[in-house]
Amino acid sequence: MKMISRPLILAVSLAAALALTACGKKDESASEVPATPPPAATAPTTMAPAPAAMVAFTSVELGSTVDASNKIVAAGTSFAPKDTIYASVDTSGSGNATLSAKWTYQDGQTVHEDSKTLDATGPETTAFMISKPDGFPVGNYKVDISLNGTQVASKDFSVK
Secondary structure, three states: OOOHHHHHHHHHHHHHHHHHHHHHOOOOOHHOOOOOOOOHHHHOOOOOOOOOOOOEEEEEEOOEEEOOOOOOEOOEEEOOOOOEEEEEEEEEEEEEEEEEEEEEOOOOOOEEEEEEEEEEEEEEEEEEEOOOOOOOOOOOEEEEEEEEEEEEEEEEEEEO
């Protein structure tokens, strides 16, 4: 039995040596370290946000007629009771904004309120108007213009 066991021991030893040698080998492609990390491993680059676009109030003018571009044809601060009264508001800049007009009578009573949403891409003129077919009472009035909830202008006028 000693003779059988020697070749068996030799065969087992050879198989074990081969197995250990094979286990010690490394796959060359798996052990290579990439020169640059994969894109997912890099820190995300963040771009600075673009400056917020702003719409700014420029001016307001009153009159009884506007042209096709909402500009006052003949400016004035005194109107007849049956006139239509316009407030032509100029803005500059770009972006979204809310422009409002609040018309009041001399005692502070609100005659009319209106607001318009702007999606401006440059200078714009927006018209607001009030009219009363049977005529406004004679007296002093005022229109307050607000941009995004902040009053930016006020114009006094009268109806005679």
